[in-house]
Amino acid sequence: MTMNIAVIGCGAIGASVLELLKGHAAVQVGWVLVPEVTDAVRATLARHAPQARALPALTIEDRPDLIVECAGHTAIEEHVLPALRRGIPAVVASIGALSAPGMAEAVQAAAEAGGTQVQLLSGAIGGVDALAAARIGGLDEVVYTGRKPPLAWTGTPAEQRCDLASLKEAFCIFEGSAREAAQLYPKNANVAATLSLAGMGLDRTTVRLYADPAVDENVHHVAARGAFGSMELTMRGKPLEANPKTSALTVYSVVRAVLNQATAIAI
Ligand SMILES: NC(=O)C1=CN([C@@H]2O[C@H](COP(=O)(O)OP(=O)(O)OC[C@H]3O[C@@H](n4cnc5c(N)ncnc54)[C@H](O)[C@@H]3O)[C@@H](O)[C@H]2O)C=CC1
Numbered sequence: 001m002t003m004n005i006a007v008i009g010c011g012a013i014g015a016s017v018l019e020l021l022k023g024h025a026a027v028q029v030g031w032v033l034v035p036e037v038t039d040a041v042r043a044t045l046a047r048h049a050p051q052a053r054a055l056p057a058l059t060i061e062d063r064p065d066l067i068v069e070c071a072g073h074t075a076i077e078e079h080v081l082p083a084l085r086r087g088i089p090a091v092v093a094s095i096g097a098l099s100a101p102g103m104a105e106a107v108q109a110a111a112e113a114g115g116t117q118v119q120l121l122s123g124a125i126g127g128v129d130a131l132a133a134a135r136i137g138g139l140d141e142v143v144y145t146g147r148k149p150p151l152a153w154t155g156t157p158a159e160q161r162c163d164l165a166s167l168k169e170a171f172c173i174f175e176g177s178a179r180e181a182a183q184l185y186p187k188n189a190n191v192a193a194t195l196s197l198a199g200m201g202l203d204r205t206t207v208r209l210y211a212d213p214a215v216d217e218n219v220h221h222v223a224a225r226g227a228f229g230s231m232e233l234t235m236r237g238k239p240l241e242a243n244p245k246t247s248a249l250t251v252y253s254v255v256r257a258v259l260n261q262a263t264a265i266a267i
């Protein structure tokens with residue numbers, strides 16, 4: 001049976017997800033939710049998902065089997081909560097949205113009210129499975145360091161901390177909790193929120209963010225220790241051409257999650 005999904009967002013991630021799901025036997029994209037149906041959105045749909053309807057929100061008649069959020073923090077309140085309340089399951093990329101006061105509780109309440117589930121994606125990071133398992137035994141420390149080229153921090157508070165264009169060496173633009181990082185850098189610190197929700201929580205996970213002219217990838221480093229032992233992981237994610245803030249692995253993580261819901265064996 002074909003699963004009929006709604007994709008929220010048609011930017012760098014959304015468009016690539018549509019491209020990868022194009023023609024897939026198990027999944028059809030029936031809806032693409034965007035604030036405005038621009039020429040760029042129409043062109044993307046014409047290329048990759050001509051069967052999909054682009055609209056600003058689902059109507060009560062629209063009932064996808066799954067909604068797939070790859071839009072931004074505001075999409076959680078706008079689209080994910082109402083869908084969950086209607087019993088439509090969701091997969092979510094903008095995990096940092098759960099750092100806003102009351103939002104994690106609101107997501108949980110909406111899923112419980114609808115008798116459904118929301119999956120928080122691993123996105124640009126790996127090792128979330130290990131960290132979430134390690135949490136069961138007890139964690140003592142989780143430290144996340146995110147390092148991106150200066151350009152990836154344009155349009156963020158980093159611009160007030162340094163002159164991104166003239167940086168000659170790595171500059172620490174943020175040090176603090178994952179909660180604060182996710183609030184200040186909603187397009188760059190979703191990974192920090194994911195690791196903290198899997199591990200020690202938004203307030204006890206140490207986060208350092210760097211603008212680093214020496215890297216041309218998005219470098220994510222996690223160090224954790226606890227009853228299980230310790231782990232250390234470095235991801236060097238290639239940025240998407242359409243958005244240097246976002247690593248390509250995020251797209252593959254979205255597609256993996258969708259296919260895992262649509263196929264007999266999930267991995
Ligand atoms: N978990 C992870 O590892 C990562 C998560 N992300 C999340 O994914 C989001 C999207 O990333 P990109 O595609 O690179 O961004 P983008 O800026 O290229 O595209 C965002 C798209 O979503 C649309 N959009 C924004 N707000 C919306 C709303 N409330 N409802 C419907 N559509 C909306 C925009 O119009 C645009 O089409 C990021 O803002 C971030 O929250 C991004 C990178 C990694």
Ligand SMILES: O=C([O-])CC(=O)C(=O)O
Pocket residue numbers: 124186187188189190191192218237245246247248250
């Ligand atoms: O895509 C990435 O490298 C990570 C990212 O932007 C985020 O954590 O929000």
